[in-house]
Amino acid sequence: MALKNDLMRTLLQTDEEKKDLKxxxxxxxxxxxxxxxxxxxxxxVIGQVIVLRNITPFHELNEAKTNFIATVSHxxxxxxxxxxxxxxxxxxxxxxxLGPEQKELIQSIRDDADRLLKITGELLNMAQxxxxxxxxxxxxxxxxxIVEQAxxxxxxxxxxKNINLDLRIDDSLPPINADSxxxxxxxxxxxxxxxxxxxxxSSITVSVHRKDHAVxxxxxxxGRGIDEKYLPRIFDRYFxxxxxxxxxxxxxxxxxxxxxxxxxxxxxxxxxxxxxxSKFGFxxxxx
Numbered sequence: 600m601a602l603k604n605d606l607m608r609t610l611l612q613t614d615e616e617k618k619d620l621k622x623x624x625x626x627x628x629x630x631x632x633x634x635x636x637x638x639x640x641x642x643x644v645i646g647q648v649i650v651l652r653n654i655t656p657f658h659e660l661n662e663a664k665t666n667f668i669a670t671v672s673h674x675x676x677x678x679x680x681x682x683x684x685x686x687x688x689x690x691x692x693x694x695x696x697l698g699p700e701q702k703e704l705i706q707s708i709r710d711d712a713d714r715l716l717k718i719t720g721e722l723l724n725m726a727q728x729x730x731x732x733x734x735x736x737x738x739x740x741x742x743x744x745i746v747e748q749a750x751x752x753x754x755x756x757x758x759x760k761n762i763n764l765d766l767r768i769d770d771s772l773p774p775i776n777a778d779s780x781x782x783x784x785x786x787x788x789x790x791x792x793x794x795x796x797x798x799x800x801s802s803i804t805v806s807v808h809r810k811d812h813a814v815x816x817x818x819x820x821x822g823r824g825i826d827e828k829y830l831p832r833i834f835d836r837y838f839x840x841x842x843x844x845x846x847x848x849x850x851x852x853x854x855x856x857x858x859x860x861x862x863x864x865x866x867x868x869x870x871x872x873x874x875x876x877s878k879f880g881f882x883x884x885x886x
Contacts (some may be wrong), residue, residue, distance in 0.1 A: 605874065610649050672719040679719065683712045695815035709717040717750045721851045724738050728858040735781070735862060739774040740805050748779075750785035750803045750805065756794050764790075772807065773885040775814050778865050782883075785856040785867075786816060789879045792852070795822035796877075810882070817880040825871040833869050856881075 601608040606622060606702055612635065620631045631651040638646040686692060687707045697705065714871040719757050748765055757764050786805075792805045797820045804819040825833065825840055834857040837850040860881045871877035 619658070620651070629653065629655045630835045630874070631655075631841075643768070663832070665726050667720050672722040672726065674714065683709060683716070686712065688792050706722050721855060724851075724855045724859075728855060733858065735864045736777045737776055737778055737863065740777050740779045740782070741774055741818070742772045743768060744791070745777075745779060745783050745786060745816070746805060746807055748783045749790060752783075752787050753790045753794060756791065757803070760794060760797070760799045762794055762797055762799070765802050765804045767806040767808075769802060769808045772809060772814055775883040776886040777865070778859075781859045782816075782881075785881060787861055788852045788856050791819040791881075793818050793877070796820065796822035798822065809885070813882045813884050815880055815882040817878055819876065819878045821876040824873040824875050825877055826873055827871075830869060830871060832868070840855050 605684050606620075609620060610852050620633055622629050622631060630653075632654050634650045634652070636648045636650065637644045638648060686705050690702065690705045690709075746766065746768060748767065754764070790803070790805070797803060799811065803821075804817075806815075806817045806819070808815055829840050833840070834853050836854040838854075839850045857867050863883065864881045864883050867879075867881040869877065869879050
């Protein structure tokens with residue numbers, strides 16, 4: 600039967616990967632999850648029962664959710680940017696002189712606008728990931744370029760907490776085949792989290808070195824660390840480590856980072872111990 604029937608051939612494939620089956624029937628695409636149950640007799644497997652569960656409605660709801668998030672996030676970016684621009688015009692005194700209390704209010708508006716822009720940006724990135732439309736510009740890139748751009752982006756945040764950014768980069772690193780913009784975004788995300796959870800006056804080490812035929816980027820902090828039981832879920836969407844009391848984030852940054860790195864053929868990981876800090880890293884093969 601499998602020789603003549605695509606569905607039967609797909610069902611009998613031996614790969615253990617849990618992927619949803621897409622079947623075209625009744626003039627539309629339907630999705631099914633597959634469970635395989637062994638039939639035993641005297642502790643010997645004598646056959647299998649394959650159970651298909653129709654999950655098409657869930658796929659349709661998920662697609663609608665993704666489209667909704669992408670549309671709303673895109674529409675929000677323009678007014679939020681306008682709010683930031685208006686706040687900047689008020690702050691520089693072109694419209695009139697501001698008092699100390701008014702300046703504090705303007706700064707609060709700008710901070711909240713920045714936070715909203717970051718959230719909408721992460722939601723847009725997540726929508727791009729979920730639809731499988733990650734736009735990559737892969738080209739030979741110098742690792743030092745990615746690091747310099749990332750450090751420049753977080754310099755002010757580090758200064759506010761009096762955190763020293765210690766850069767350790769090997770000489771004569773080979774270029775990597777990567778999307779510079781998205782790789783920089785991931786490194787900025789690692790650094791932002793490290794700064795957020797590091798005590799004031801501490802240091803964060805950013806290292807880039809060659810390992811075998813790859814180039815590794817690592818961010819090491821000396822913050823509170825992450826309990827070992829949460830590490831397998833750290834790159835899951837919307838997951839936040841319990842007890843961090845972090846309200847401003849979406850829980851999407853690390854999930855997006857994983858998708859961005861793996862879409863470029865790289866690897867990503869985390870190592871951490873409670874009370875000792877965390878090390879986040881990713882690696883690309885040398886170009």
